[in-house]
Amino acid sequence: MIFFIGVYxxxxxxxxxKTIISLGIMGGGVILFFLSINRKPESMxxxxxxxxxxxxxxxxxxxxxxxxxxxxxxxxxxxxxxIAMYHKFGTTNWLKAKSHRKDIDLK
Numbered sequence: 001m002i003f004f005i006g007v008y009x010x011x012x013x014x015x016x017x018k019t020i021i022s023l024g025i026m027g028g029g030v031i032l033f034f035l036s037i038n039r040k041p042e043s044m045x046x047x048x049x050x051x052x053x054x055x056x057x058x059x060x061x062x063x064x065x066x067x068x069x070x071x072x073x074x075x076x077x078x079x080x081x082x083i084a085m086y087h088k089f090g091t092t093n094w095l096k097a098k099s100h101r102k103d104i105d106l107k
Contacts, residue, residue, distance in 0.1 A: 016082050016094060020078045035061075
């Protein structure tokens with residue numbers, strides 16, 4: 001559900017900052033999905049000295065750590081690109097920035 005809230009924000013808003021926030025919400029939805037798949041109530045953390053049969057699968061946890069790092073990196077790069085574009089075009093609207101870009105390309 002959280003992922004689709006992010007998709008709605010991505011499709012419905014023209015503000016670049018809101019688009020970047022929507023990408024973060026989508027990433028959070030993916031992270032929650034990874035943590036919730038194949039979850040068993042009797043599972044123990046994978047770092048213990050007991051029966052290996054009841055240990056939780058560490059693969060989704062490793063994927064979540066990777067997803068967090070990639071999400072932070074994508075957000076940082078998107079914000080840097082936004083700052084550069086805002087200084088160049090002076091707007092936070094996708095359509096206005098696109099029209100300014102076309103005006104510059106024609107010159």
